[in-house]
Amino acid sequence: MSYLHEISEPVVEVQDLNMYYGAFKALDSVGMKIAKNRITALIGPSGCGKSTFIRGLNRMHETVPGARIEGKVLLDGEDVYAENVDPVRVRRKVGMVFQKPNPFPTMSIYDNVIAGIKLGRRHKKSELDEIVERTLNQAALWGEVKNKLKDSGMSLSGGQQQRLCIARTLAVEPEVILMDEPASALDPISTQKIEDAIQDLKKSYTVVIVTHNMQQASRVSDYTGFFFIEEMGAPGQLWEFGETERIFSNPKRKETEDYVTGRFG
Amino acid sequence: MGEAAWPSLPDCFFIRRGVILNLFKRLRRGNLGDNIFGFVVLLFGVSILVIMAGIVFQLWLQSAPSREKFGWSFLWSTAYDVQRQNYGAGVFIYGTLVTAFIALILAAPVGVGIAAYLVEIAPRRLNRVVGSMVELLAAVPSIVYGLWGFYALNPFLRDYIAPPLQAVLGWLPPFSGEFVGTSVFTASVVLAIMILPTVAAVSRDVLRAVPDAQREAMLALGATRWEMFSRAVLPYAKSGVLGAAILGLGRAAGETMAVTFIIGNNPQIFKSLFGQGATIASEIAAKWQEASGLTLPVLMELGLVLFAITIIINISARLLVMLLVRGPRGGLRA
Incomplete structure (x- = not known):
């Protein structure tokens, strides 16, 4: 089912997206619009294709052997799967934060933040310093690490590592930031800090966040998409999509209601 | 990589100690086939060390005139x-x-x-x-x-x-x-x-x-x-x-x-x-x-x-x- 009508000026528009792992169809004809400078949460039971879906938005899906895709993903009106589009360019515009923090263990905190921008044009030292401070601030980590920027990224706690990964993603200045259950491996206090950071991000970024945590979805997001599989082995579908408030207070479909009220999941 | 894939050192030790304990138990029970099997395998295992030590020992012994000179x-x-x-x-x-x-x-x-x-x-x-x-x-x-x-x-x-x-x-x-x-x-x-x-x-x-x-x-x-x-x-x-x-x-x-x-x-x-x-x-x-x-x-x-x-x-x-x-x-x- 597609929900293309609700958002007038989308950054990303997904049309009739089918995703496969080899012969297995993981996602069936998903259509979605993602609003600019808003937070879109994707919820649903495990294995329903939420993570697969966001990996389709920045072309990370195709790094899995045998993975394949049909349909269109328009980023600012341009299909990211068009033949002349370089996936590397797509990923610079659509950044990603993963479920488990994955800082580069051989790099310092400072070098972790600038790992992405060092791939592009050369920057002056003063420019880099400014970017590191700004992005670490945005990720709500600056105060905790400003005196040990040269230490290894691995010296940080799990929650701090995840915020470091957020800063690293911000440094590349993507338009859209995808987050795949960014707080699921963290304690409540770290989760709180990351949620606060995400709230601030929507001033300048568009955020898509996958979460298993219903409270988190209702707290941070403006729009919510509910993914669902009808039976084991069937592909995931976008079951319902809309403004977060409506999805949680007045869902149109029974399964959505059951899920958001915690009756299954 | 799951952490469980690699047993920590005490675990290894424990397992090995367990194996040896079992061996003794079997010896006492007098299960002949298992006893012989355990003994033969043990011999094979030890033979590697014996061969290594033998090589070094022989080289050491036979090189004595050169080492002394x-x-x-x-x-x-x-x-x-x-x-x-x-x-x-x-x-x-x-x-x-x-x-x-x-x-x-x-x-x-x-x-x-x-x-x-x-x-x-x-x-x-x-x-x-x-x-x-x-x-x-x-x-x-x-x-x-x-x-x-x-x-x-x-x-x-x-x-x-x-x-x-x-x-x-x-x-x-x-x-x-x-x-x-x-x-x-x-x-x-x-x-x-x-x-x-x-x-x-x-x-x-x-x-x-x-x-x-x-x-x-x-x-x-x-x-x-x-x-x-x-x-x-x-x-x-x-x-x-x-x-x-x-x-x-x-x-x-x-x-x-x-x-x-x-x-x-x-x-x-x-x-x-x-x-x-x-x-x-x-x-x-x-x-x-x-x-x-x-x-x-x-x-x-x-x-x-x-x-x-x-x-x-x-x-x-x-x-x-x-x-x-x-x-x-x-x-x-x-």
Whole structure:
């Protein structure tokens, strides 16, 4: 089912997206619009294709052997799967934060933040310093690490590592930031800090966040998409999509209601 | 990589203690078949240690006259004087280390490149083909490499590779001098080919041990595959790759037949790679039949030295590889 009508000026528009792992169809004809400078949460039971879906938005899906895709993903009106589009360019515009923090263990905190921008044009030292401070601030980590920027990224706690990964993603200045259950491996206090950071991000970024945590979805997001599989082995579908408030207070479909009220999941 | 995949040290100990306890229990129960089985397997296990110890003991015993005469200075003396019966291991240690290092310098980039191709780029089917081809290289008998090196590679290097090298780098001592017959250079190239499978196979395992999360992190930042490999995978795997290289070094240092064929067995501190030299292994292989008087104990002590060198190299390499494959780095620590 597609929900293309609700958002007038989308950054990303997904049309009739089918995703496969080899012969297995993981996602069936998903259509979605993602609003600019808003937070879109994707919820649903495990294995329903939420993570697969966001990996389709920045072309990370195709790094899995045998993975394949049909349909269109328009980023600012341009299909990211068009033949002349370089996936590397797509990923610079659509950044990603993963479920488990994955800082580069051989790099310092400072070098972790600038790992992405060092791939592009050369920057002056003063420019880099400014970017590191700004992005670490945005990720709500600056105060905790400003005196040990040269230490290894691995010296940080799990929650701090995840915020470091957020800063690293911000440094590349993507338009859209995808987050795949960014707080699921963290304690409540770290989760709180990351949620606060995400709230601030929507001033300048568009955020898509996958979460298993219903409270988190209702707290941070403006729009919510509910993914669902009808039976084991069937592909995931976008079951319902809309403004977060409506999805949680007045869902149109029974399964959505059951899920958001915690009756299954 | 799940943490449960690697039992911690106390666990190992506990399991092993458990096995031994069980053995005793069975002994008391008097289950004859199991007793015999346990005993025989134990014997096989212990036999490795006994053989190792036996080799070292014999080398030590038989090298006594040489050790008494030359003392510790045997290790660095470069004397090789048949008339005065004055010998040192210096020339041979030099030859061994230089050929092994050159082989490593040639083989390491190629081996890591093969590993990178297999792990990062090759499609699954090709992966298996190329992988087994590389392993086949290791199955070619040493003597075949020797023959091929002597009759095919040496003339080729002499006629087509050495002249341009000399034209450009001839002002450097290692590339000066004449390429007459067989040479240290040819020996090193053959060694490089022989250790390539070791370097490639171990590097491949090490690169596979790098978590995909590291690759994805770099790709998601907008890295190309090359940037992903050079900035995320290789730095993460560097100690393991170094270990792979050192394992190759160990193989090169101990290699005998091919080198004996090619290096010329001329005990001297060669300055030019196009000259001749000798390694510990080639010296032993070339001289043992005519050894008499003091030369046999000298060869035995050379064997002891080679044994020590390869063991030190191998242990340090395995430690480096183990550090990487087992080390809880990257990902979540909590």
